[in-house]
Each structure stands twice: as structure tokens, then as C-alpha cells.
Amino acid sequence: MNSLFKAITLILISALPLQYCVNTNGNRKAENLNNDSALALLEAVSDGDTNLVTEILGTDPDLEITDGYGRTPLMIATYNADNKIAEMLIAAGSNVNAQDKKLNTPFLYAGASGNLPILKMSIANGADFEIYNRYGGTALIPAAEKGHLEAVKLLTEIPDYPIDHINILGWTALLEAIILSEEGETQIAIVRTLVEAGSDVNIPDKDGITPLEHAKNRSMDKIVGILSKTAANN
Incomplete structure (x- = not known):
């Protein structure tokens, strides 16, 4: 009988740590519900699963999880464009200025990629014009270089937008539009847009070469004409 009692006691004692572990895991799960939802949100967004994103947003997840x-x-x-x-995420309160490890933000990358809808939504939801990309540049500079005319028009229409900001390469949007691009109708229109918006045509690069001189050196005749006329008027 004593042996049976001891055996039962040992079984009950050995079960206690197991019960404790179960309760601990349950508490941890409750504490991490928001984090789990946020992790699920990352995956759902990556998969482009609109329905699942809608469902997860209803749980009030951490929108800034990375x-x-x-x-x-x-x-x-x-x-992913x-x-x-x-x-949906911006409407839920996502930060349009949160930088990733490449120093891109939704606002900056929307400008660089010419994504007008996200660019417009970012501007309407607190885009910070003093947060710069890994080249120390604004959303306008790569937009001008990559031929995103509509993005350039949108950004240059914003009052007090820093159209003459100089990145760590020593280039403004106007300089980059000339130095890193070929003369085509889109680039001509971009240069004209920048100039008409008030870009300073006399700001040189680190070597003291102005946009006009770069355009002449690259035989960009139509751009030379735009810049020469503006320089003469100044």
C-alpha cells in the first residue's frame, strides 16, 4: 500500500512542472497577441493578401513592426507597388517616414519609383521633406534622374519643397537630371519643369561645373537652350 501511495505521489509531483509550463505558455501567448498579429501582417503584405490584411488590421496590430x-x-x-x-495601411496610421536599413521610406521610394498614388498619400499623411535617402537626397532627385515626370511635377508644386537640395554627391535634382540621364523628350520636360518651378540653374557640382556646362559637355542642345535662356534672364 505504501508503495502504491508513494508511486501516486511521485506522479502528482512530476506533473506540477508540466502544469506550470502550460500556464506560462498560455500567459506568454496572451501577452504576444499583438506581436503575433504584426508578424502575420508582414507576411500577408508580402503575399499581397488584401483580405487577410483587412482581417489583421481589425486586431489593431503594431503597424511599425519590421x-x-x-x-x-x-x-x-x-x-511591391x-x-x-x-x-489600407496608411489609412490605419502607418508611418510614411519610417526608414528601412537602406534608408528608404515609403515617401522617398514612391518618388524614386514614380509611384504617384503612394507619393500623394504620403504627402497627405505627413511626409517629412527633411528625411533623406542613403545618398542624402530627397524624393525629387531620383525622380528627376529616372524620368518620372509626373512625380517631379507633383513635388515641385508643393510650397517650400526643397527643390535645390544638394545630396552627398554634390548634385541637385537639376544636376542629376542632366548628369545621369540622356536627352529625350521626358528629360527635357523634367528640366523645364524644374527650371519653371524655380530651380537655381547656377548651383554647380563639387567640381564647380554648372548644369549648363554639363548640358553643353553632353551635347544636350535643347536642354542647353532652356538653361541658357534662364541664365540670361537671371
Whole structure:
């Protein structure tokens, strides 16, 4: 009988740590519900699963959780040009200025990629014009270089936008539009837009070479004409 009693006692004692572990895991799960939802949000956004994103947003997840690359759900949606999900995330309060490890933000990358819907939504939701990309540049500079005319028009129409900001390469949007691009109708229109918006045609690069001199050196005749006329008027 004593042996049976001892055996039962040992079984009960050995079960106690197990019960404790179960309770601990349950508490941890309760504490991490928001984090789990946020992790699920990252995956749903990556997969482009609009329905699942809608469902997860209803749980009030952490919108600023990041993946291994420092990307928030909104940053992932922006990279994927998933404008519908980006709209949902911005409406839910996602930060349009959160930088990833490449120093991109949804606002900056929307400008660089010419994504007008996300660019407009970012501007309407607190885009910070003093946060710069890894080259120390604004959204306008790569937009001008890469031929995103409509993005250039949109940005240059913003009052007090820093159109003459100089990046760490020593280039303004006007300089980069000339130095890193070929003369075509789109680039001509971009240069004209920048000049008409008030870009300073006399700001030189680090070597003291002005936009006009660069245009002449690259035989960009139509751009030379635009810049020469503006320089003469100044």
C-alpha cells in the first residue's frame, strides 16, 4: 500500500512542472497577441493578401513592426507597388517616414519609383521633406534622374519643397537630371519643369561645373537652350 501511495505521489509531483509550463505558455501567448498579429501582417503584405490584411488590421496590430531588412508592412507594400494595401495601411496610421536599413521610406521610394498614388498619400499623411535617402537626397532627385515626370511635377508644386537640395554627391535634382540621364523628350520636360518651378540653374557640382556646362559637355542642345535662356534672364 505504501508503495502504491508513494508511486501516486511521485506522479502528482512530476506533473506540477508540466502544469506550470502550460500556464506560462498560455500567459506568454496572451501577452504576444499583438506581436503575433504584426508578424502575420508582414507576411500577408508580402503575399499581397488584401483580405487577410483587412482581417489583421481589425486586431489593431503594431503597424511599425519590421522584418530583417528594417521594412515595415507599408515599406514592403511600397516596394511591391501594392497601392491598395499601401492605402489600407496608411489609412490605419502607418508611418510614411519610417526608414528601412537602406534608408528608404515609403515617401522617398514612391518618388524614386514614380509611384504617384503612394507619393500623394504620403504627402497627405505627413511626409517629412527633411528625411533623406542613403545618398542624402530627397524624393525629387531620383525622380528627376529616372524620368518620372509626373512625380517631379507633383513635388515641385508643393510650397517650400526643397527643390535645390544638394545630396552627398554634390548634385541637385537639376544636376542629376542632366548628369545621369540622356536627352529625350521626358528629360527635357523634367528640366523645364524644374527650371519653371524655380530651380537655381547656377548651383554647380563639387567640381564647380554648372548644369549648363554639363548640358553643353553632353551635347544636350535643347536642354542647353532652356538653361541658357534662364541664365540670361537671371
